[in-house]
Every structure is written in structure tokens, then in C-alpha cells.
Amino acid sequence: MINNSDLLTTAEAVRLLPKAELHLHLEGSISLKTLIELAHQHHVQLPPKLHAEAVLEYRDLDEFIDVSMFAFQVIRTSEDFTRVTFEMLSHCAEHGARHVEFFFSPSSHRHLGYPQILQAICGGMRLAEQRFGITSLIIPSHNRMLGAEAGLNFLKLIESCPAPEVVGVGLEFAERNYPPELYGVLFGKAKKMGLRLTAHAGEDGPAAYVETCLTLLSCDRIDHGYHVIDDNDLMGYCKDRGVWFTCCPTTTKHTTTWKQLTSSEHAIHQMIAAGLNVTINTDDPGFFQTDLTQEYLSLGLPLETLACLALNSLEASWMPGPEKARLRELWQAEIDDIIQRHQAH
Template identity: 35%
Template sequence: MTITTPAVPLVEKAARAPKSELHIHIEGSLEPELIFALAQRNNVKLAYDSIESLRRAYAFTDLQSFLDIYYAGASVLLTEQDFYDMTMAYCERALADNVVHTEIFFDPQTHTERGVPVATAVAGIDRALADAEQRGLTSKLILCFLRHLSEADALATFEAALPLFESYPRMIGVGLDSSERGHPPSKFGRVFEKARAKGLKLVAHAGEEGPPSYIYEALDLLKVDRVDHGVRSIEDAALVTRLADTRVALTVCPLSNLKLCVFDDMTKHTLKDLLDAGVAVTVNSDDPAYFGGYVNENYTAIIDALKLNDQEVYTILRNGFEASFVSPAERDALIAKLDAYWSGTTR
């Protein structure tokens, strides 16, 4: 009697695959339940009277309407233990989604303006990441500057954080996030030059709501190693060719793009067009507590809406490991783990 192995649906196959996550704002992983728990612990008054009313506020019309809620949620983070609890909650979700390597963004200026030292945030985040590493989740930490604030503020933040880059080996780079419109990457040329001189990895949000010219600025002026989002690069054929030729990865966040009305329908997302053009696109969750899904939900959304095939999903997963800021040996090991899983799973 011949026994045949049933085919595994591609969505399920992707969900079980070892994967990376390269675009996750840790403050954006704060679920409403934890926001209320921390608010109670720290005696912080919220503008919402219940978890349900807070969730109802997650009806965003653009990036700024999201950021208003995002910064309000972050107001409950005051102690090292708060940052630990938030980060560990994300790590639990990542592990459940078979994420084996993550590179986390955090926004120190969101906290220093409330009197919370950068060192407090880093200590709590790093301690949680160290605990998660014991369970198979390796990680890096990237300090992001808020682009709606001045470059002088970013420079001061960078100088204050410099000792932490030496104290916490997991902290390996700087990034640029927050409101894109009206705040081009060129605004932050000096602080990125200082970070580059220190040998740090560089990333920047560009080409989400901002135009393709912002991606050029991120590449040519900031000299970034990766571009966060970058979905509007499809509007410039020369830029797409350049991204494909140089293998500068895009950390795409599909559900975020939909929630923030970058696309009004997932079937209109540019990810597959970019993938077809040879661009190293990756899939990530951005701010999963606010955008309705962690990394596996993002894979499910694009597989269904864009009709991706087995090879396309494998390529995206592999891109995530190839674009990660790990050593060559670690990268090879991660890709080998993916290959062993993918070839051993029928579809």
C-alpha cells in the first residue's frame, strides 16, 4: 500500500517556517490589556475608560492619526520592568510565530521627554531579549530617532546613548521613524554620519507615505543598509532597478500599509511587483498591537491577496535572513534551518 503525504497549505507552511522580523517597533507591540495593566501599576491616567474603548480608537486614517494613539499608549512605560514586560510579551508572540531572529526598533525620545532615561528603556528591553534568546530567539536592537523632532534633538539623544552601544552588544544600529511627510531623511544627515563613523548599522523609514525621492535620500545621503517600508519605490523604475541590483532590502509591513491607508486593498499592494522585479522584500509586522496582526498574519494576508506561490514565499523568508544584521556564519545557519524545513515540507 502506498502512503501519500498530504500537501500542506502554503499559509500553514509559511506560518510554521523559521523566519526573521526586521521591522518591529517594540512600543507598537503594546496590547491594550498590557497598556491598562501598566497604567494601573504606575498610576497613569488614560484617556480611555476601558480596553474596548481603546481598541475602538484603532481606526486610523493615516500615519499621524496612528501616532497620536501610539504615543499615548507609550505613556505607561516608566520603569525597567515595564520595558521588560512589554518586550517579553512581544517575544512570546514572535516565538509562537516561529520567529527565530528579530531586529527590534525602540524610540528613546518618546520616553526621555517624559523623564525616563534611555538607559532604563534599554536595560528592560535587553533583559527580556536575553531571556528570549535562551528559548531560541536571537535579536538585535536599533535606536530610532523621531523625525518630527529636530536633528539637534536626535544628536543629543545619540550622544546620550553612546555609552549604551558599548554596554549592550545587542544594540547595533540607528534608525529613523515617525511622521514621514515634511521630514525628509536629509534632515538627519549629520547624526547618521556620526553613527556611521562609529561603525553602526543604519536604517530609515522612507517611501511609505513619503515619495520615492525620500528613498534616494536615505540611500545617498544617510547611506542606509536597509530601507524600512519603501513600497512607493515602484513609482520609479530606475529606483527599483537600483534596489534590485544592490540588494538593499525593503522591510515591508503589509497590514500596517493597509491599516494606515497606504493601500486601500491588499490586492493593490506593491510587494509582489517589487519581488518580481528582483527587489529583496521582506515581511514584518511594524506595530502589531495596533495594526491587527503579528508577522504570521502578515504572511497570510499577502499569500491570500497577492496569490503568492511556494517559491515566492520561500524567497521572501530567505530575504529576511539575508538582510539581517548577523554574522555571515549566523546567516548561513539561519538559511540552512529554513532550507531544511522548506525542503522537508510538501505542498
């Protein structure tokens, strides 16, 4: 028998669902409070719009990138990287994340070398695992705005400092004017190194960018990918091959033409309806002022569907197969209990 104290509202149930967060940027996770504190500490002048009570809005992806670049200016020391990593994973754990695979952009940091950054980030990861039991992996990501040659230098950094926490590479920042084919050599070399591959594509770029990431870059996952819905043949290809998409609902309100998150016309709803493998993520929760619970709730989907999306996140993760299999059974049992407690509410 379920006691009244065990009953769950939808929001409580969603928060408790075991999840993996697979599309999350370390720099974009920084809270405004921490951003302001670090800016004062390092004597960085922030624009007036970045204050503690700010509600941030962006016209498009380019404006978001302009604002988010302040994170790269204020995260400077080893202590900063450890703090921001720990705070990010703590925030994830509060909203049901058990495993996180996060990006960071080593080429965009000017104040500390890659080995020092990596060591500091891993320190934050260890602290979070000790405190919350949350596991995590790192996906260094190339800032495509720096060009293809810089991408090869980026890869040399990763190769020069191998670490078990580094599981793959990504491709990020402004998409439209930097098509994925520019980075074919980078991704080919990364694949030979045994790294997993993912890329931001189809956010404000066309469906063809998604196709190129899959066929030329050999990506294991696609980050965002919304414009895949513009190409029915490509959608069929992605469905047949089980391509994973790491979608971020709130981001679409700021960087795409899809503003109504509960509309059946929204790209994420169309992707789910078409049978594509979708996961839900926060992207840059500090600058978009969101969390994993809010992202799941924002689509207006039934709890049973959200539970499937939570299990999707485990399947899409890059943790070892045996560990996935072990967790799958545990998560399913938890999810069944959560749904039962919600239905009895």
C-alpha cells in the same frame, strides 16, 4: 512516507516557516491587554477607543501616531520594559520568528533614562532567548519629529552606553514633513561609530526620500519604501545594488493609498515583481492587531514565494555573516520539509 498527522494547511505551514522579523517597534508591539493594565497601574487615562475588545482603524499615518503615543505614556518602569520586550518576542516566536531586530525610541520616553531602559530591554531579550531560543538585536530609532539637533543628542545617548545588543540606528515617526536630508549629520556620525543604518522612507513620503536615504544617509535597509515604485530609475538602482526593504502589509491598509493587499497593483506586489529585495514584517502588531503569520498570508502569495521571503529575512538581517551561513542551511532544510508536508495535504 508522510503521515496524515504531518500534513500542513497553508496557514500552519506559514506559521512554521523559519523567519526573521526586521521591522518591529517595541512600543507598537504592546497588546491592548497590556496597554490597559499598565495604564491602570500608572493612572494614565486612555481614550474610549482603546478598550480590550477594540478593532482599531486609522485614517492615515498621523492618526496612527496619535493613538500609538499612548504606549510611551504607559511603559514607564524597568519592569514594564522587560515585560513588553518579553511579550513581544514571545509573540514573534509563536509565529516562526527565530531572530528579531526591533526598534525603540529612547528620546520619546520621559520616565526612565536610556541606560535603565536598555538594561531592562536586554533583560526581556535574555528571558525570551532562554524560553524560546529566539535571538534579537536592538535598533534605537530617532523620532524625526523632534528635529535634527535632538537626533544628535539621541546619538550621544547611544554612544555613552555601548552594548553588543545595539546593532544600528533608525529614523521613524511622521515622514512627510521631515525629509531625510535633515538627518545627514546624525547618520554620518552613526556610520563612523560602526552602527548599521536604516530609515523609514517612502511610506507616505515620495520616492525621492528613499533615494536620499540611500545616497546621502547611506542606509543599509529601507523601512517600508513603497513609493519607490513611482520611480523606475530608482527601482533599477535598488535592484542593482540589492537594497533590502522591510515591508509591512497590514500597515499599508491604514497609512497608505494601497488598501487591497492581494492586488497586483499593491506596492509590495509591484516591488516583488520588479525583483526588489523584500521582507515581510509586522511593524506595530499591537496597534495593528496582527501577527507575522497573518502578514505573510495577507498578500495571497503561493507558499513557495512566501518561503523565499522568509529566507530573504535571514539574508537582510544584521546578524554576523558566519551565523547567517550556518542558519541558511538549517532553514532551507526546514523549509523544504514544510513545503513537502504542505504539498501532500
